[in-house]
Amino acid sequence: MSSTTRRSRRRPAAVLALALGATALLVSPLPQPAAAAPSGQEQALAQWIDRDTVVWKGAEHAPALLEFGSHGAHLRLVPGSLSPSERLAYPHLTHYPAFTVDPRDRGLTRTALRDALHATQRTADGRRTTTGVQIPGVLDDLYGARAQHAALGPVFSRDGRPTLAVWAPTARTVALELDGRTVPMRRDDTSGVWRVRGARDWAGKPYRYRVTVWAPSVGKTVTNDVTDPYSTALTADSARSLVVDLADPQLAPAGWTQLHKPAAVPLRRARIQELHIRDFSVEDRTSRHPGQYLAFTDPRSDGMRHLRSLARAGTSYVHLLPAFDSATVPEKRADQARPDCDLASYAPDSDRQQDCITKTAARDAYNWGYDPLHYTVPEGSYASDPDGPARTVEFRRMVQGLNGAGLRTVMDVVYNHTAASGQDPHSVLDRIVPGYYQRLMDDGSVATSTCCSGTATEHTMMGKLVVDSVVTWAKEYKVDGFRFDLMGHQPKANILAVRKALDALTPAKDGVDGKSVILYGEGWNFGEAANDARFVQATQQNMAGTGVATFSDRARDAVRGGGPFDADPRVQGFASGLYTDPNSSPANGSPAEQRTRLLHYQDLLKVGLTGNLADYTFTDSTGHQVKGSGVDYNGAPAGYAAAPGDALAYADAHDNETLYDALAYKLPQRTAAADRSRMQVLALATAALSQGPALSQAGSDLLRSKSLDRNSFDSGDWFNALHWNCADGNGFGRGLPPAADNKDKWPYARPLLADPALRPECAAIHQTSAAYRDLLRIHATEPAFGLPTTAAVQKALSFPLSGRDETPGVLTMRLDNLVIVFNATPQRAQQTVQALAGDPYALHPLQAHGTDRTTATASYARSSGTFTVPARTVAVFRRG
Known part of the structure; x- marks a missing residue:
């Protein structure tokens, strides 16, 4: 995909029509566009679904090998079959040949997964066939049970010392870049989590992880300097993560801990106003903070006066289009391009306005923001200063402003795809655990039916990221609801896990009533997951009776x-x-x-x-x-x-x-x-x-x-x-x-x-x-x-x-x-x-x-x- 398309909301027209509900539920999956394989990437037709089992599309039902490293190391594969539980977990693979890992070789599994890995087989006519291997299933089987309970990102102890942790089970080494130096991290072999404990003076400092790992997208071992998927704060343009504790009192605006919210409204009675943060105030001459979070703290602006009038009439929620960190907009105002035309001078039916705007669109201050970079940090372009935790304070002040106007707050969240994958600079997850977080097609290419690099929320740690992220927004930012973009691309079980985690939040323990948080999303049925092809989807019909609403077209x-x-x-x-x-x-x-x-x-x-x-x-x-x-x-x-x-x-x-x-x-x-x-x-x-x-x-x-x-x-x-x-x-x-x-x-x-x-x-x-x-x-x-x-x-x-x-x-x-x-x-x-x-x-x-x-x-x-x-x-x- 081109850079412009990758960073946009744009989708292929036929798929987009379905995604937005021009047709409701499909009776059969559409042919899906696959991401073009990057240079150096081979197909990955073999899928290692658990420690015992490999499924290989196109293979013969005959002995094969999983080869790794450069010295002929291998695991032997013998013809086998899928168990009933495996068929249930991988319905889209049931018609492909299955193999069992030889019990004598299973001790090599963890080593093999941290190296270049290929499946090979001698066919009946003597030819040698080779393919790449997809590994999310076996990673979940080996590490998921322990890793899903791990605290990731920066976590502060009572003495003010931070521990930084990242899940990278396939990495050969992981180190922390901080203060111009490289700090080693220790690997927990049972969970695949790497950790380092720091000193109190680490607080507020920028950091990245240095990850050495095999990258199938380029067919070689790489060393990636990459930000933290569990970042709590960022420098401008997401260049570095920051060691920040969201519970730090300095990040709490006045009145935050005693924030008085409007009475909770049951979802069935909710009346919701959908709003883009920049749209709201950028041309409001009465706002003191045009285009920013703080515009919602201007009680006398025309925009806030109108929102209050809607609240008095019965509107109960403001739904904010994506406000998490996205890859699209330059966060520093000096870097944001502006149209250099006199747009108002052109005729109302002229094509000159759009032509002028299009020339700067990729570099201006505007985008809807459906291109996630860091899921759990506020977007910096809406802050008065994108370089540091000001965005945290100002997002919280925005929530205060809306609550003070009589409105509860919904966030539009986009866990169904990332801005990029592979070795792209805007790829975070895939540069830490290549081939795990993105949903892969049967040939190993990244699914792009959502317009961008699709995520595999059916995998344990991507599902965990969704739950942890939503809970953070609800607990630390007091967000009152979540709208899931293209929710039908996520498992029903994952959305219900979000619901369960929110329900466990209490005012006494967490400062919020999680049961009052509302959930809804786009339950469209299309793409590679359509008709429950890979899991029971969070689609319109499947979500009925769950308390999670879906848009009705x-x-x-x-x-x-x-x-x-x-x-x-x-x-x-x-x-x-x-x-x-x-x-x-x-x-x-x-x-x-x-x-x-x-x-x-x-x-x-x-x-x-x-x-x-x-x-x-x-x-x-x-x-x-x-x-x-x-x-x-x-x-x-x-x-x-x-x-x-x-x-x-x-x-x-x-x-x-x-x-x-x-x-x-x-x-x-x-x-x-x-x-x-x-x-x-x-x-x-x-x-x-x-x-x-x-x-x-x-x-x-x-x-x-x-x-x-x-x-x-x-x-x-x-x-x-x-x-x-x-x-x-x-x-x-x-x-x-x-x-x-x-x-x-x-x-x-x-x-x-x-x-x-x-x-x-x-x-x-x-x-x-x-x-x-x-x-x-x-x-x-x-x-x-x-x-x-x-x-x-x-x-x-x-x-x-x-x-x-x-x-x-x-x-x-x-x-x-x-x-x-x-x-x-x-x-x-x-x-x-x-x-x-x-x-x-x-x-x-x-x-x-x-x-x-x-x-x-x-x-x-x-x-x-x-x-x-x-x-x-x-x-x-x-x-x-």
């Missing part, structure tokens, strides 16, 4: 229309005018086809509103009684959750176009600004008023646009920054989005970006935000939105007008003492629920007296049980 696609990677972005959905307000795109099909698809979308929305429950039973739009699991979503069950809280609802997130931009493509171009605002609120309402947790992208309530950019991971501040002051616009019309990911849509984008009517004025922005906050308040104050079980939802929630005669574009839901009508049509809608005739319903007071005077005109006729709702409106009625 079902209602997202239904409300927006189509999928994220449609060739024609004008494919419409429930909230974008399908059938009821069609645009000119032939991709939408005939009116009859549109009507059929719209009604099916309404069934998907019904399932979504229940919390994506698999066993919830209702009447679908064809008039049949179905369960949520019986509704089709691209060949997969729409409903997969066992309880509310298993599925997370959303209408937009950082991936793909913002909701405003998607509606810009999909709504007829003539749609008035006020109507675009109303459709934005309607779309957001399908998540905000659902059972279970819901997430929205920061700024969506302000009609946020990224000028139609569908993948803004490296598009800079110009396209990404949030605009809290409506006088600065919403981001629409800042030029054609970067060509690399958007050029195929430029023909559709140009006329939209050039249309001044699509750049909303303050009135529309204020109206949208106020209406959205009203919905949040309704959700927060009505207990019926927090039902705990499928049975409770089945009893309290229904769709009384669902069936063959339901109105296309209108969805009516009854929830305990509420009736909610989603009218996505451009006409006023009447919905008569005869069973409610005579019941005393009225528009919810928060809408009747809210800022949206159009919604306030919604009415109820008691005599007939008829609810009348204005066009493009969601109205909530409450029984008085």
